[in-house]
Amino acid sequence: MLNYRHLYYFWVVAKEGGFARAAERLDMAIQTISVQVRELEKELGHQLLKPAGRGVALTEAGHAALARAEEIFQLGQLIPEEVRTAASGPAALLTVGLSDGLSKFAAHSLLRPVLDTPSLKLVCHEGEIRELLADLALHRLDLVLACQPAPQNSNLRLSSERLVESPVDWYGPASLVKREAQAGFPRSLAELPLLLPTDHSALRGRLERWFDSLSIAPRVVGEFEDSALLSVFAAQGMGVFPVSRLGSADVALMGGLKLLGRSEDVREEIHAIRSRRGLHHPLVQRILAAARGS
Numbered sequence: 001m002l003n004y005r006h007l008y009y010f011w012v013v014a015k016e017g018g019f020a021r022a023a024e025r026l027d028m029a030i031q032t033i034s035v036q037v038r039e040l041e042k043e044l045g046h047q048l049l050k051p052a053g054r055g056v057a058l059t060e061a062g063h064a065a066l067a068r069a070e071e072i073f074q075l076g077q078l079i080p081e082e083v084r085t086a087a088s089g090p091a092a093l094l095t096v097g098l099s100d101g102l103s104k105f106a107a108h109s110l111l112r113p114v115l116d117t118p119s120l121k122l123v124c125h126e127g128e129i130r131e132l133l134a135d136l137a138l139h140r141l142d143l144v145l146a147c148q149p150a151p152q153n154s155n156l157r158l159s160s161e162r163l164v165e166s167p168v169d170w171y172g173p174a175s176l177v178k179r180e181a182q183a184g185f186p187r188s189l190a191e192l193p194l195l196l197p198t199d200h201s202a203l204r205g206r207l208e209r210w211f212d213s214l215s216i217a218p219r220v221v222g223e224f225e226d227s228a229l230l231s232v233f234a235a236q237g238m239g240v241f242p243v244s245r246l247g248s249a250d251v252a253l254m255g256g257l258k259l260l261g262r263s264e265d266v267r268e269e270i271h272a273i274r275s276r277r278g279l280h281h282p283l284v285q286r287i288l289a290a291a292r293g294s
Contacts, residue, residue, distance in 0.1 A: 004072070006040035009033050010048060011069040014062065018055030023027040071138060078140065085121070094283045095123045099146035103200030104228040104272055105247025106166065107145050113290040114283045126202075126226075131157065136273060141279045143263060144273040147202040160273045163291040167267055168203070168249050171231075172240030179256040186214060186259030192260075193221040193239035194232050203268045210266045217238035229255070244268040 001229050013022040013033065023030040048062035058066060080103050085093065094114065098107050114120065118227050125132065126139065132144045133151075138157060144150075150160040171177070171187070172192070179186040189211075196218070197204050221239050224230035227247075234241045242263070243251050251257060272288055274281075 003040065006036045006043065007065075007069055008073065008200045010040050010065065011034040012058065014058060014066050014069075014187060016082060016172045020289065021055075026254075040180070043237065052110075058204045062069055063228065065093075072161055075135070075138065084221075090281060092117045092120045093123070094120065094281070095125070095142050097135060097141045097144040098124055099129045099132060099144070099148075099200075100225045101203070102147050102198060102227070102270065103244045103247050103268060104190070104226065105231070105250040106164070106244040106268065107247075107289050108250055109246045110145060110163065110270065110287060110291055117283065118282075125151075133273065134275075135215040136275050139275060139277050142277065143284045143287070146271050146273060147269060149271045150273045158273055158275055160271055162269055163272045163288065164246055164270045166244040166246040166270070167262060167264050168207075168242045169245050169262050170240055170242055171248075171251055171257045172234055172260050173237045173256050174258050175237055176240055177260045182260060186263060188260075189218060189240070190216045192219070195224065195231070195239040195241040196220055196235050197242075198223045198225050199282060200225050203244075204270075205241070208257050210263065212264075242266070244270075 004081070009022070012026060013019055016022040019034055019037075026033065040125075045059070046061040047059050048057055048065055049056040050062075051057075065288060071216045094109075096111065111122070115122070125266070127134070129144075129248065130147065131145050132141065132146070135141045137146050145163075149162065150158045166205065170189070176192055180256055181192060196207065199205075222232070222233060227243065230241050231243070231251060233239070235254050240260050244275055245262070246268075248259075272284075274284060274289070
């Protein structure tokens with residue numbers, strides 16, 4: 001069997017770029033680490049490191065070994081937390097990734113069917129879709145909710161399903177959402193200050209095309225990656241903003257926001273992306289079943 005202690009020393013040397021820095025990090029003698037790495041190379045039958053200036057560089061075989069070592073030791077970092085969780089009693093753990101362009105109000109609405117699960121521990125991570133899909137492939141996440149489907153990549157072994165396609169509503173503070181603005185919607189959007197999602201969101205492109213079709217030149221006063229943060233600035237009077245109707249119930253709970261109008265022609269898509277492990281997660285299955293039935 002592979003000696004994982006040898007692999008660990010190689011991983012540290014590769015990450016640090018040399019034996020001296022690795023020895024300092026590990027508080028060990030350079031010679032000791034060097035011997036361990038040489039033993040790994042003997043086990044594998046290939047040279048993994050080669051001299052490069054004052055440090056070392058990876059050979060082609062070394063790059064392959066490092067890629068797997070990254071997965072092994074990153075997964076190993078999860079063990080202490082998972083052991084503590086298991087020792088503290090049974091818990092229904094659900095780890096979800098939310099792409100940074102996704103409406104968080106809509107995401108909350110999709111997750112609502114499992115929020116009353118006894119002993120639920122919900123962990124949500126927000127980030128770029130590529131990073132989330134990498135974590136999903138490494139089984140750090142059970143489910144990713146995104147505003148776009150997973151790319152066609154057989155190496156990741158992910159499945160993607162469009163859960164909802166929700167129309168977009170527009171809300172704003174009472175100081176801006178007046179009767180004449182409501183009556184003149186959507187033309188009134190040309191006169192009002194707008195808060196929009198950034199280009200990270202697939203919704204932004206759909207909104208831009210919708211504005212063009214109506215010959216509206218929007219006055220954008222703010223752009224936000226986080227839809228919840230966008231609504232906070234809107235509630236303070238900065239402008240009006242679009243939100244998926246799926247999450248409108250949550251928006252209505254925020255004080256001071258009123259419905260301006262509804263744009264049926266603009267829709268936000270939300271896709272559920274899973275790995276093989278997520279296919280059998282009971283909470284993921286409940287979320288998807290509820291979304292399909294809505």
